Amino acid sequence: MSRKASTPPRSREAHEQVPDRLELRCQPGRITLEALAVEGEAEVIPRFTMVAYTGEPLRVEGWRFPVVVDLEGLSIPSQRRPVRFGHSMYAGVGHTERIAVEAGRLIAEGIVSRDTGAAREVVASGKRGFPWQASIGAQVAQAEFIRAGKSVTVNGRTFEGPLYVARRTVLGEISFVDLGADGNTTATIAAQQQESELMDESKDTEVLDNVAPQDDVARDEATGAGTEAGPAASATPAPAVNPVADIRAQALAETKRIAAIRSILGGRLPEIEARAIAEGWTPDRTELEKLRVMRPKAPAVHVTETAVTGQVLEAACMQAARVEKLERYFEAPVLDEADRQFDGRLGLAELIVEAARANGYVGRERRVTPEMLRYAFGREIRAAASTIDIGGILSNVANKFLLEGFFSVERTWRNICAVRNVSDFKTVTSYRLIGKDQYEQVAPGGELKHGTLGEQAYTNKADTYGLLLAIDRRDIINDDLGAITTVPRKLGRGSGLKINDIFWSIFMNNAAFFSAGNNNYLTGADTALSIEGLSKAEVAFLNQTDPDGKPLGAMPALILVPTALSAIGTVLFKSLEIRDTTASTRYPVANPHTGKFRVEVSRYLSNAQYTGYSEKAWYLLADPIDLPVIEVAFLNGQEGPTIESADADFNVLGVQMRGYHDFGVSLQEPRGGIRAKGEA
Numbered sequence: 001m002s003r004k005a006s007t008p009p010r011s012r013e014a015h016e017q018v019p020d021r022l023e024l025r026c027q028p029g030r031i032t033l034e035a036l037a038v039e040g041e042a043e044v045i046p047r048f049t050m051v052a053y054t055g056e057p058l059r060v061e062g063w064r065f066p067v068v069v070d071l072e073g074l075s076i077p078s079q080r081r082p083v084r085f086g087h088s089m090y091a092g093v094g095h096t097e098r099i100a101v102e103a104g105r106l107i108a109e110g111i112v113s114r115d116t117g118a119a120r121e122v123v124a125s126g127k128r129g130f131p132w133q134a135s136i137g138a139q140v141a142q143a144e145f146i147r148a149g150k151s152v153t154v155n156g157r158t159f160e161g162p163l164y165v166a167r168r169t170v171l172g173e174i175s176f177v178d179l180g181a182d183g184n185t186t187a188t189i190a191a192q193q194q195e196s197e198l199m200d201e202s203k204d205t206e207v208l209d210n211v212a213p214q215d216d217v218a219r220d221e222a223t224g225a226g227t228e229a230g231p232a233a234s235a236t237p238a239p240a241v242n243p244v245a246d247i248r249a250q251a252l253a254e255t256k257r258i259a260a261i262r263s264i265l266g267g268r269l270p271e272i273e274a275r276a277i278a279e280g281w282t283p284d285r286t287e288l289e290k291l292r293v294m295r296p297k298a299p300a301v302h303v304t305e306t307a308v309t310g311q312v313l314e315a316a317c318m319q320a321a322r323v324e325k326l327e328r329y330f331e332a333p334v335l336d337e338a339d340r341q342f343d344g345r346l347g348l349a350e351l352i353v354e355a356a357r358a359n360g361y362v363g364r365e366r367r368v369t370p371e372m373l374r375y376a377f378g379r380e381i382r383a384a385a386s387t388i389d390i391g392g393i394l395s396n397v398a399n400k401f402l403l404e405g406f407f408s409v410e411r412t413w414r415n416i417c418a419v420r421n422v423s424d425f426k427t428v429t430s431y432r433l434i435g436k437d438q439y440e441q442v443a444p445g446g447e448l449k450h451g452t453l454g455e456q457a458y459t460n461k462a463d464t465y466g467l468l469l470a471i472d473r474r475d476i477i478n479d480d481l482g483a484i485t486t487v488p489r490k491l492g493r494g495s496g497l498k499i500n501d502i503f504w505s506i507f508m509n510n511a512a513f514f515s516a517g518n519n520n521y522l523t524g525a526d527t528a529l530s531i532e533g534l535s536k537a538e539v540a541f542l543n544q545t546d547p548d549g550k551p552l553g554a555m556p557a558l559i560l561v562p563t564a565l566s567a568i569g570t571v572l573f574k575s576l577e578i579r580d581t582t583a584s585t586r587y588p589v590a591n592p593h594t595g596k597f598r599v600e601v602s603r604y605l606s607n608a609q610y611t612g613y614s615e616k617a618w619y620l621l622a623d624p625i626d627l628p629v630i631e632v633a634f635l636n637g638q639e640g641p642t643i644e645s646a647d648a649d650f651n652v653l654g655v656q657m658r659g660y661h662d663f664g665v666s667l668q669e670p671r672g673g674i675r676a677k678g679e680a
């Protein structure tokens with residue numbers, strides 16, 4: 001089924017947008033075929049008759065409620081409309097000769113006028129008893145939505161809402177199909193049937209064999225009757241036939257036909273060449289097919305699917321949550337389809353209902369039930385259903401809001417730590433190449449000396465942190481899609497706060513890590529953050545040595561400060577000079593640290609809930625890629641939290657969401673930083 005991208009005018013509210021294309025399968029229709037017969041040497045073209053539409057409501061793909069076509073508003077552009085197989089323009093069957101609305105039904109009659117494999121399949125299969133059905137393609141110009149509790153009279157009958165009434169439609173083509181929308185539609189085949197029974201109302205679909213009339217000459221010979229010339233005429237000897245010459249002529253003609261086909265195609269279209277030779281195409285037909293295939297193609301037009309898919313529902317959820325820049329997550333056709341079908345108003349209950357019905361749920365309840373939840377979450381799926389996974393949809397939508405919550409909290413920790421990828425929850429050990437990593441001179445024999453990992457070993461271990469929240473029955477009844485956005489944001493924010501809590505608890509409880517014994521701790525009034533204090537810390541960092549007493553070689557790269565020192569830290573990083581405005585000194589002083597050390601600010605450093613907090617202490621640290629003072633390990637490299645959705649336990653009507661994060665934090669190399677107390 002195809003649909004134009006544009007939306008036709010509607011006579012109802014804008015948010016009740018519907019497809020502008022219909023395929024109406026006969027319910028139950030009648031199709032009559034007269035099979036091929038030969039009358040002398042004249043070919044009798046098979047004919048068909050069908051009841052294409054009965055005026056009743058039909059379930060049509062892409063329409064949320066049943067559709068009734070107002071036959072008074074059906075426009076028939078021509079009595080000669082194409083008849084196809086399965087709505088394919090490349091599988092023609094024939095054309096109609098008469099289309100009419102009779103007694104509230106759409107009747108079509110015509111002939112199987114195409115010489116195609118599809119046409120031969122329709123006739124041959126019908127002769128063998130296959131129950132063909134019909135499908136009508138129509139363009140919708142105007143549709144009306146009848147809400148629940150309202151009624152409408154169409155085609156002489158009254159129908160109750162909710163349903164759609166296609167008020168103005170234009171008939172396109174008619175197709176033979178093997179399966180209609182109504183599973184009860186049947187067809188029977190009669191190998192031979194008298195013409196008087198062609199439209200017998202007790203039959204659904206018939207394919208009839210025409211019996212060729214007897215040859216006149218044979219009949220006269222059987223009865224002894226002659227022509228006006230009498231017996232003498234019938235006794236005229238038949239001309240002599242040379243079968244060998246006839247075979248040769250046929251072979252020569254076939255050879256010429258194949259040579260012409262190969263000359264036309266020139267070996268560029270091998271598949272078409274094989275078909276042309278096998279199916280007996282003439283050179284003219286081959287030339288036409290070559291022109292059709294090789295002519296310039298028009299720009300491709302993407303036709304969106306009208307069926308509800310998991311991606312469409314996911315996009316509709318995001319639209320309902322008013323998320324901006326959705327093109328980051330979905331392609332334009334998916335967003336257009338979500339907007340067309342739900343107009344940014346998809347609710348939580350409606351989401352569950354759509355998923356349940358897509359998975360085969362056939363109940364008509366308007367409220368969410370435990371059975372509906374089982375279908376929605378895929379615990380029960382009927383055959384031939386689309387298997388939409390609402391758990392996956394909720395998880396995908398929730399993960400986007402989860403990350404919003406996760407990134408909404410402070411992330412200074414990520415800028416001062418090294419990151420390790422671990423594959424399990426076991427303790428992992430790493431070594432620093434400090435002191436034994438200098439190259440040695442290679443002896444004349446070319447033998448390289450072995451280096452050692454030394455004794456500098458550090459460990460880390462990932463653990464799991466998580467939380468379970470639920471969207472309960474009240475949220476579903478209230479149709480509150482906001483629960484899908486609020487709960488994941490809370491879970492994401494909770495994960496971000498937890499990793500901060502673990503990280504800074506370990507980093508700030510560092511009395512044994514930053515100490516005089518490790519030559520990485522400075523005290524005194526001259527350690528306050530200033531040009532002098534920063535210069536002193538820089539000297540202390542550069543004077544760090546490896547276990548062999550040789551220079552460390554690493555360079556300081558960043559300053560970590562509490563919020564109270566954020567301003568002076570920025571000044572030291574950006575200002576070219578710092579003016580002293582006291583009474584005795586009013587001369588500018590050049591800033592030797594301009595652009596040297598990147599400034600990172602954390603509110604946790606001065607928070608009284610953490611051991612080692614201070615409003616004056618600050619740190620000069622190496623680049624964590626080079627020599628980290630602290631490391632964070634993530635299971636399988638997953639730096640962000642994960643959220644999963646499932647239907648609640650049997651005794652709870654709702655949806656559960658759980659968020660979890662696998663990580664571990666550990667201090668690493670003391671030589672990677674200097675801690676300045678900032679006061680005496």
